[in-house]
Amino acid sequence: MNGADAMVKSLAAEGVEYVFGYPGVAICPFYDSILQTDIHTVLIRQEQCAAHAASGYARISGKVGVAVVTSGPGATNLITGIATAFADSIPLVCITGQVDSQMMGSDVFQEADISGACESFVKYSYIVRNAADIPRIVKEAFYIANTGRRGPVLIDLPIDVQQQTVRHFSYPESVNLRTYKPTVAGHAVQIKKVITQLERAKRPIICVGGGVHLSNAADEVIRFLEKNQIPAVSTMMGLSAIPTEHPLFYGMVGNNGKPYGNRAMNNADMVIMVGARVADRSISQPDLIMENKILVHIDVDPAEIGKNAGPTIPLVGDIRHVFEEFNKIDFKADYTDWIDQLDGYKTDARDAKRRRMFQREEDILAHQKDLTGINPVQFIRQLSYAMKEDAVYVADVGQNQMWSCSNYIARGGRFMTSGGMGTMGYALPAAMGAKVAAPHRQVVAVCGDGGFQMTMQELATITQYDIPVKLVIIKNTVLGLVRQYQHYNYKDRYSVIDLGTKPDLSLIAQAYGIGYLKLDNSLKTDSTLAAFLAEDKSMILEVDVDRDELC
């Protein structure tokens, strides 16, 4: 047995079923050994997408996603994917081939110091020097990636180590990491303090973040809301943890969120942040929003607590565990007045929105506004209802993401997007990974024509491996969000945002043998969506949207 054999055996022992990757000489021993196992391999078309696909897989399966690429350019192409996963705390193990360990440091062909390059956005990294260490390192890597605050772990594996003889293989049953011991159980005293404050509070609100998905705690959080009738809002990363039309849910907060969600946060007297970083896009002024409030911050990562806002009650622990504890406690509180107030905000906002929508149509009819094409706001809503209830919705980055996150209606499905890093082109490869993880669920990726062209080569992968993905391309022929920024901040002085009208998406679809539909008449939205989603096979839906649409 050699090091590569030990590596694939270790992956098999971890229960790895899928590896997304791209071989090259420096990782050839690995790809030779993997033939002996039952692990499926998916040849992606550019390494960045290996990490994105593994990320989509991890988000849906709850398991660690695995990407395996070669040294040098293979490894450096992976970097954007690793950074994207790190920003959203997604558990990955990324294995990179490396040149002969004796040659490392001498700038030989396809050598790159990948562990050095990724240092600031991996949770941990290894350079393997002895093949005998492989089982321990793999065990540790999976443990580190998928415990505490999740994140990517890099294993750099020189080719000579892959070829080294391993005399004895035994996969460790447990890890022995003296320095890494994440806190899982929330502190009982802090848990009690939160409940005591809730009893006193008049206007509490719970804000759920991506951590709720990562610790698989949505059901426990909803149980807590319903049992105690506490209203909730969500960050973009937390979307779909609570169904959009849940009576206690008041939308997404942040600068692209719902006005009533932000009003709810501002007027609350107690805010419970759950697995949310209090990052700039959700809470732009932590100082102000936390004035005159009790702030509870629940997170598995102690370093997030107090980083952006100093909490009154910090609570370190796994969210699922903490809410299981919360749910064991009965307490008396009545927030009916507060909920009435919030419902009022919601009605105000809906009326305002209806007025705006009505105004938009009137303006178009009166030729005040020259908007042609589909109204993206309406479209996303109709798409949400047309999709299966448990469908996975992968939003890309840009204007389309803003339309998606503020108009997608979660009905038991899952919303995911590149929230922290905002990586364009994430949707298609991540949707591919999600579909691999849940073959029986419908997976819909929604992107713009800019993001689509960043990773469109993966159409070949989904076709080759028969991974059916429903791909909506909102085509406005510009980099919409940058254009919008230039509209507001540079007074319509547009620079380098024009994508042109090419490629012809129908021909792209034809080239890859994928079905294609086009939507340019809003009266046909429902029938087109029905045809688009009808069968479980890949399909591209081009949605023409006017470049002047703002989000």
Added chain:
Amino acid sequence: MSTSENKKEIKVFQILVDNNSGVLSRIAGLFSRRGYNIESITAGVTADPNITRITIMTSGDDDIMEQIEKQVSKLVDVRDIHELKPEESVYRELAMIKVRADASQRENVIALANIFRGNIIDVSNESLMIEITGNSGKVDAFIRLISGYEILELARTGVAGLGRGTKNIIYINDMRLGAGISDGPDRD
């Protein structure tokens, strides 16, 4: 968080890390990318060869100090970080100072060095090398004094420190050599 009203202060942190490859760069990298100051940094192996002690002198306000502790603790290789509070700790720094001194000046320089309990560790026709150990204040004071002469070269090690007494020793019970590491010395 209101950072504006918090005052900048200097603190010394002792960090105990597993002696894995790249660990110093991980710590230094964390400080630089998050914009924490490093006034001085020293590293050296402890009585347990698997563990390295890193002493970092840093400056910043309370919030930054709190983030330093939390972010450093988060690194997988880090066993412990805690502040070496001045009242509970001893700090030492070593400086080597090469001063231009001919035969006529030699006596005076040596006399100054003696007052500070410095040692003369090299002599040539035109120069003297003085070794001085103490806390940073003492080293600073000596350098100010000796700068009346021409300082040719100067090397300072940065601060190393230990807590006083037996209170804050955190890993002594786990000091069995190589505890938890049984598969060879190369642990990357």
